[in-house]
Amino acid sequence: MKQNPLSVVGLAIILMFIGIAIAAPVLAPLPAVCGPDVGIVCDPNDPYIIPGYGYQRDPLPPSPEHPFGTTPGEPARLDIYYGIIWGTRNAFRVGIVVVGSALLIGIALGLLAGFRGGFLDEVIMRIVDIMLAFPALILAIAFVAAFGASLQNLMIAVAAVWWPSYVRLVRGDVLAAREQGYVEAARAIGASDFRIMGRHILPNVIYPIIILSSMDIGAVVLVIAALSFLGLGVAPNYADWGGLVNLTRNYIVGQVGGDSLAYWYTYVYPGLFIFLFVLGWNLLGDAFRDILDPKVRR
């Protein structure tokens, strides 16, 4: 930690985001009253739906009521600040669920393929090869197109294209670990195959996976944001960083014939948070590597 100040930065960024996610109801509460008479559209049962203000759509620049400005929603002006705060929760949920499920599949199949070998290994790895031969983004788009655009389907789609690389990584390490003396020794004192896999091999191959998966949480959020931007993800007005950028698609070029940067706040703020989130996880992944990998330890 001390030798690598960047890892402290990464940790600080992620802690900040965790703080934001936990304190979201405090940082960005739903308006106390909403309804047509006050000109605020919101869903009191689902705080993830960004409240809309007024009846016009064109973005408003940052102001005391809307610190990051507003972005054009359906049908009203949406508070960007609110969207970013609640979008943090969404980013964590998406990243952890997708990486977590990809990890579960990846570790289980990787252990089986590497340890058992033979026909099972062949089948699993050929499926992995086929999956990896597709461009991941296109495959995810195809999934969503087939099953319908929703956040849930988006997460399933990304997890479905994400696990093969984990299988490969785990299997490679398991192949090396299963030839170790301690595996034979465990077998010699009567350990069963599952016991050897779980107790002796898994702890020895888990570190690269931990490092990769912490970096991947950022990457997954990036992919989801990209898919959301393409309009494949969330419902309109849902607090999602990629979705926020998507809303302002028609305004990115600025005012026609006027200032081309007039609406900068509609995409810079969400983009900045996506950037910081991914950067934070990458730096944290580096930090994990420094801590867990004895070879780069100084």
Added chain:
Amino acid sequence: MADPVLRVSGLKVNFYTYDGVVKALDGVSLDVAPHETLGLVGETGCGKSVTVNSLVKLIPIPPGRIESGRALLHWPVPCPHCRGKGCGTCGGSGKLDTCEACNGRGTCSACRGHGRFRDGKSCARCAGVGKCYACDATGKRHVDLLALSPRELREVRGSAMSMIFQEAMSALNPVLKIGEQVGESFYYHQREALCRATIARLEKEIERARGAATGAVRIVSLRLYLTLYRWMLNKTESRLLQFLRKVPVVRRYHRWIEKEMEQRSLEALRKVRIPAPEEVLKAYPHELSGGMTQRVVIAIALAGNPKVLVADEPTTALDVTIQSQILRLMQDLKAELGAAIIFITHDLAVIAQIADRVAVMYAGTIAETAPVREIFKRPLHPYTRGLIGAIPRPHQDLVRLSEIPGNVPNLVNPPGGCRFHPRCKFAKAEVCASEKPLLFDVGNGHLVACHMYDQNAPLWTDEDRQPRVEVVAR
């Protein structure tokens, strides 16, 4: 010799590789008497490790395959009727030690010991000998290691037969503490005893909690644990309990058995004379020295109270001072535990120090077995003679040590007949190249697989058979 604890006969193992079939073992036969140390010597690649590893199927299968052979291990089991407490079925000993095939009679159950049936046909079950095929006529309970199911095999590994490996450091898992690794062996093989001890401990704890004022909640939880352990005692392999161990909070119950495991691990480490065992228990393998790791590995191997302890070159990776410490330790432990040891090495000096009996292997066959003094004083097989002759002797003024000409044969295409004949200066083309010599008893417990001593003996002179050590004088 007393009835052997382990009798290996005709063990034949092949490895099916891309280069062809490696005929690694060609009918290896070995007897290991109870409480004895059998030294298994031979050069690299002659099949010492393959022999012992294939007994408990630790060779990679495939490419390896055990083609034929039997390995009868004398293995009394706790009496199933009284769970080891002693009853009429087991004669009060608590152990079941009667051959199930012949019911203790020692005769073949198919032909009732006659070797042939009334119609004159020879009995196929016992090959016409009339001995019980399952217990080798001893009437005791034997299991054929090579015919065990995977589950039975796991039971045998570590309890009836355990291993000490050459590279102690790599035999220990780098990410687990020593205590966890030693305890594991108890967990596999003595779960019942562990449960009993834990139950006793819990009962004592409940008594103590009863005296205290704040004990009510504690007693309830301890009672709960007690029920779980009583259940575990009856169903040691319960899936539900294995699952409960993974559930947070509930898994606290497992700490009690872990305490017991730790206690036993501590004793095991003390037994192998590790200084400050409490600290070693909490250490990781890389924090220990080579000699210490080897002691830990020995402690793990002894944890299951093995009948046969296989030590596969346990001292090769150690320096001489540690080597002698480990050897002394093993001798002391052997006297203490009464286990038989198969000691694999290529160091004849170590053999002379530790073994009671020696089996010399050459290219996948047993060349000669004899008591240790006999083998050094009267080596009979030309290969053994060559080996002994190649030992430098300080008091002899030599220019050049004698050697065995040629190289170890490639086992993909081993020489026919006696596998040693191309390098043997006594070889006679008429028998040695065509006929495989079998182990022949020449008396004094001395068996040798060489045509010079069996029914082909007249082909050689007594001069040839004279055991002598070749010396090239200055």
